[in-house]
Amino acid sequence: MFLNQVRNIQPYMRLALASPPKRWYEKTVLQTSKPQENDLNIQQKARPTSLRMDDKDPVIREIYSAARVMPMMLTNKEPIVLPFDDVPGPRVLKYISSFRQYLSEMGTQLTVGALTVALNIGTYLNTKKPLKNLSTLFDEYGPVVRFVSPVGGDIVLINHPEHIQKVYTMEGDCPVRSTLDSLEKYRSEHRNVIHGGLYTARRNMMLHLHLLYNRLLEIDGFGHGEEWNRQRAVVLGPLHSSVTHHLMGINDVCEHFTQKIYNLRTYQDDLATDLYKELHKWAFDCMGLVLFSKKFTMLDTELVYSQCDMSWLYHSLDKATDAIVKCESGLHLWKLFPTPAWTSLVKYCDSLDNLIGKHVLEAEQSMSFTSKEVSDKNSLINAMLMSEEKMSPEDISTIIMDMLLIGVNTITSSMSFLLYYLAKYQRAQKLLYKEINNVTTNLSVNDMAKIAEITPYLQACIKETLRLVPPIPVLTRILPRNITLDRYNIPRGTLIIMSTQDASIKEGNYEDASVFYPERWLKDDAMEYHPFASIPFGFGARKCLGQNIAETMLSLMTIRILQRYKLEYLYGDVQSTRSFISKPNKPLKVRFIDRV
Ligand code: HEM
Structure with a gap:
């Protein structure tokens, strides 16, 4: 249900983000501004500074009637933003059986609809391979993993505290999470309930996102998760x-x-x-x-x-x-x-x-x-x-x-x-x-x-x-804006699954991470732990x-x-x-x- 909605909004998003077709040299975008800003900003900032001062000059305006990318020299300091397509991960259509292996844990989020079910059912019934868990994906592909769904609505998995922090700090006043599809279906189709509960509330928000991508609503406009805000x-x-x-x-x-x-x-x-x-x-x-x-x-x-x-x-x-x-x-x-x-x-x-x-x-x-x-x-x-x-x-x-x-x-x-x-x-x-x-x-x-x-x-x-x-081992958000994670540009509307349990038991985040050691929280240097390495609530x-x-x-x-x-x-x-x-x-x- 949820990905059906995401699927629906994909074409609008693409329209909203419409940019000229890609050229070979555009694969790596050179960026001098904050990575999450949209293409237009990047292009505007790429103008020579001396000319920006004279933007009011009609001659300059005529010359620079449209924003354009100026050729730049690549230096080590300039961040490189890689396109979404480059995010590593198992490609469903190519490696359909490995995709099936992760379904037990990703059930909620991977609402890949009838097509995937149909594609998977044979492998599901015919192989006896043990199901893998999320950690193995990070071991295989790194801290940002993309699941390409055959029917739209891609999913990105992350487990690095800095990336989790980045997603949370850009979520805005009215964050949208992917919730329990089965409960959502029960409520919307069986009970005809208009609003979900607090945890499961998202229908209004999805509607909002849908309208947003159609450019009918501004981000802070009326109707922005109104019901969830009211209930909370x-x-x-x-x-x-x-x-x-x-x-x-x-x-x-x-x-x-x-x-x-x-x-x-x-x-x-x-x-x-x-x-x-x-x-x-x-x-x-x-x-x-x-x-x-x-x-x-x-x-x-x-x-x-x-x-x-x-x-x-x-x-x-x-x-x-x-x-x-x-x-x-x-x-x-x-x-x-x-x-x-x-x-x-x-x-x-x-x-x-x-x-x-x-x-x-x-x-x-x-x-x-x-x-x-x-x-x-x-x-x-x-x-x-x-x-x-x-x-x-x-x-x-x-x-x-x-x-x-x-x-x-x-x-x-x-x-x-x-x-x-x-x-x-x-x-x-x-x-x-x-x-x-x-x-x-x-x-x-x-x-x-x-x-x-x-x-x-x-x-x-x-x-x-x-x-x-953590009793809830993965948290989810749907991106309200483009974001750069580990140099990859992740477009708005993508479902982000934050594997907080993986973050909190990573040796890089806590020494002797698998050991029960309460004293770690009482030491003076406890403040040095990354604040998003363990966020059980x-x-x-x-x-x-x-x-x-x-x-x-x-x-x-x-x-x-x-x-x-x-x-x-x-x-x-x-x-x-x-x-x-x-x-x-x-x-x-x-x-x-x-x-x-
Ligand atoms: C150890 C116990 C608990 C843990 C670890 C826990 C954890 C969480 C987490 C991780 C979330 C999602 C937060 C996010 O998406 O950023 C959440 C949401 C929520 N929890 Fe708990 N929870 C606990 C106990 C409770 C209890 C006892 C209640 C009942 C009063 C409760 C009510 C809720 C509600 C209503 C939400 C949804 C909030 C919203 O979306 O506005 N939780 N909880």
Whole structure:
């Protein structure tokens, strides 16, 4: 769907960028100005300075009626900008089978449509070669890799912090990311929802880009990501108030989790079930407080398939996540016909939508019986209903669904890996325990509100975990302007995939990059790390909205667990899956040993 849109805008872009046909000598463009500026600027700047002074002179104007490139001498200092066609990477039509190998990870972004699916299907079924991951592409082609799609909408992959910074700093007020095609299709075609949630919002932006390339809209004109801006502004304040308001509740859920571990432990002090699954319930209960102001008590509910709404919400979230992961990986056959994963996605997203919608309608009804002053303003749903922006219950449900899907899964992933690393790296655990011991068992709300200030080593452990395993391993942007990356000119409208996980585990960016070493963030020279080498929450106008919630939940839970248990890890290494939200690639086991 997304690349269909990009495909649609390609011809307009080409028109907009119309330039005379290329000559052999134009292959390498000599440039004296900033590389990302467009051709016209380059040509104007190429005029001799003495003549530019006299631009008002009619004779000079006549002589230089059109901008022209003046012959220049090439010196070592002048940056060379290479054309887009020169960007290395596997050419799909030429090397179609190698393209197929990367599909498992690039599913979302490589919406290459029916043609590619048709071209790939034979190789997909006939070869048993293992699927490659993104890092191998960088090893093979360098830090800027181009995927040439047979049907338009090329993709550029990057992993160098400087290039990531360049993309982020030119993104403007209203950045556009490529999101989850399956969820987007579900919303636009199955539910006929006009606006996506916050994470998935892009339809308005795509429309804007489309119009932009048709030169119907100026870059800052009306309609520029208006809906996404409106939603973000409405949610931001109430979301943070809701976290502060529910700090005590979140702490109680964490306390409850430690008790549950006690009850679930085997004689070997580990859990008979997958620790990830238990943490998933903990994250769900905490997010229930923040998003719905409700105690979900999923940690107490053993019967997942029980008839109550809360169990169904949990079950639907779990199944919807699975279905989205399946749809986004591998071939997007669900675009052609309803696959089992697609049918499951529709079923469970419908269920999620209905259950969340029910909460929103209940809140709306109870507000109609009470005055605005009496209504609980700390409830996120109430705050959205009462906002001057007049959000519809349907929009509110969609926003909550996005936050539930992203929030619960990212927090579960980070908490799982944090416990894994602490159990594996005993020295770090000892240092952390020393710090935590100074934090009183009965934390007041004030202590919790400034938890980051009083636990610097814990914050370093969280940062280090997110560096090693960012829950969202690749971030995307669609370029609003031309840009030069590693000397290659990348045209606007190109989809950029930033492999932030690759950047954060590169030896060139961090010494002993694969080692869990929280101290690196506390050293004086920590500032020397490139600021874009590890950006687990993204950056800029579309940065994660839940960073504060995530850090608070991870901090409180780690304190509660370590105060009660010593962690040990005696099993094989765990890696992260690189699906749209990472998780451990096998059931997680950790030993919880009572502290005496
Ligand atoms: C450890 C936990 C989390 C991580 C690592 C994380 C990471 C991210 C990342 C990388 C992005 C994309 C940023 C970009 O494109 O530049 C994002 C966006 C977002 N996250 Fe989180 N997230 C986490 C938890 C949460 C939670 C708990 C919530 C729920 C409140 C949440 C809500 C969102 C939303 C709504 C967006 C979209 C923002 C927008 O497009 O305006 N996240 N997150």
